[in-house]
Amino acid sequence: MSATEQTTSLSLPALQPPRRFLFGPGPTMVDPRVYQALSKPIVGHLDSYFIQVMGDVQQLVKMAYGTTDGATLVISGTGSAGMEAAVANFVEPGAKLAIFANGYFSDRLTDMAKRQGANVVRFEKSWGETFSDSEAADFIKREKPAVVGFVHAETSTGALQAGKAICAAAHEAGALVIGDCVTSLGGLPVEFDKTGIDIAYSCTQKGLSCPPGLSPIAMSPRAMEYLAARTTPSRSWYLDLKLIRDYSTVSHRYHHTAPISMFYALREALMVIAEEGIENRWERHRRCHRAFVKGIEAMGLRMYVPEAHRITTLNTVCVPEGVDEARVRKGLLEGPGIEIAGGFGPLAGKVFRIGVMGPLATEDNVQFFLSEFKKVLSAEGHSL
């Protein structure tokens, strides 16, 4: 078959995505301004205009992370690429990495670190549980790791892990701390400097309400010193933060061709946040979370995570006895076009994962969701 024949056989319909209300754990809804930014004409990746855009984004990412001391970079890959960049640059082969393991993303961190040759030790708890300050300190004191890894907001469970005690104990032991902020950045306080995280990574499609495709990273002065002093090359060239930093901030020396349009989008998404004010944004998400929980409990349903440890942007709701969660999700998607997620791993069939983030985090949208959710649960025969 010649190339011409192949071409002719490919008659595809025009791109026409369905309208969805993205109430899942991410991607979330995107502000129309961000879509406009995406469609602006590109310039070259070494154009002084693009260099300026990268610089603006770095400044805005500092604001979102809450860091003035740290340095920020943006990786040309999704949040998972950010995770791999953290591991590839800060966990050298043979180094001991102590992981607080209480959900899917700490397992992913474990997998990546093992592939990079790390010596991984894990403090394991059931999915959804969290670690107390003294448990965290004891584990680190006992293990004396080179690096500590924890997931700030665990997307698979809805549980928030406080980082301050982990970071304090790690620093006392001379260890660096990697904090997974994929589901927290932009929606709730990370407070990078105050918490004491050394390397944080996130994504664009959750709290920042931008399409997926980039990973904003923050590094403490301690992390930067480590990186500068490291003599062995990272196993990954694409995620080598020394080279990416050179391209992004210092010499602007070519490393790779950055995704120009995605940087435009991220700049705009961060501008939207800066204009609202990051603290106002956190408070808006907190308010919607409270309204959401109130509505859920009024229906007689239960939240999976205890009140003190909930992620305010991502709610895990227990699936009521006798209800088929997959059918509920299907009903919501095929009816009002609402996307939510189910649980997986040990939480498969047991929880709904419902995000109330970004443009959807308004009281009207919470009430809209609750009312549609109630309808579908009732249609599935659950008495509310």
Next chain:
Amino acid sequence: MSATEQTTSLSLPALQPPRRFLFGPGPTMVDPRVYQALSKPIVGHLDSYFIQVMGDVQQLVKMAYGTTDGATLVISGTGSAGMEAAVANFVEPGAKLAIFANGYFSDRLTDMAKRQGANVVRFEKSWGETFSDSEAADFIKREKPAVVGFVHAETSTGALQAGKAICAAAHEAGALVIGDCVTSLGGLPVEFDKTGIDIAYSCTQKGLSCPPGLSPIAMSPRAMEYLAARTTPSRSWYLDLKLIRDYSTVSHRYHHTAPISMFYALREALMVIAEEGIENRWERHRRCHRAFVKGIEAMGLRMYVPEAHRITTLNTVCVPEGVDEARVRKGLLEGPGIEIAGGFGPLAGKVFRIGVMGPLATEDNVQFFLSEFKKVLSAEGHSL
């Protein structure tokens, strides 16, 4: 400084990229339809609509590569991520990789492979030279590598390396072949099946005329068998092609959150190509290349690469004696807003790299470029 104070201090101008004519080696100009696709509302990364979009893109990528036997995937990173994926999945630590080295991108491939623990042997030539069929066969016969790597269209030099003899010799020696098609895919024939490449990677921002951010990959049945039989995990989780294939084609099991908007854009860019017809597109680029060379030679300038080995989408023009190439590039950018690139490494100051690709590959645009180029060279005191 509180987060609120930080916010207030960030008053940035609205995003307003300057108008550029992208006559560099990439990124190139983008069809307005592709910008429209970029700004369509996103759906979830596991939504059946997105699964369909991924499937469409895989089919269209097959058309661009010229493969019916092979499998295609799209990596959520730029062309360099595609290169690293090829290495991380097909060159196991300790395996012998034989590289045809005649430009910057074969050096990058070398660097990546060494970081992944490969035993790299190189056949080195000066930048811009190419390898004859018999040289290629002798090298492979002598080295008996597990994998062979070559750069089809070398962006740093403008030289095209024929792949057929390399692939034949490699297969005779039982080796897999990695072909870098970053600058060839979509603009000139790769003919993946006919050439016999086993693993090819490319980017979106050159011959496909889409913004940068994704890397289309093709794998031969031989490569797929190798991958299925491989028992050690790839050192990269993010670029693990077994996991990416599972997400993209088979079970649609979650791996990472794909850059939805970029997939929309790539689908549209490939539709534009399919509508033109890939062979018509190659011919259009060939025609513009001939017009370009004719104009360049009429000015008394010389092409850097011998006629038989030129990339038809990316021209390297020798900088005339006494001309400061950086000033010429500056004049083009600041005057008519034309971006071209200079040489680097051993070609620094010696060549201009001028792409005539995608929407810019029309005879009018070639004449527009030549006329502006002539003006700036004259202003720089070069008599034409």
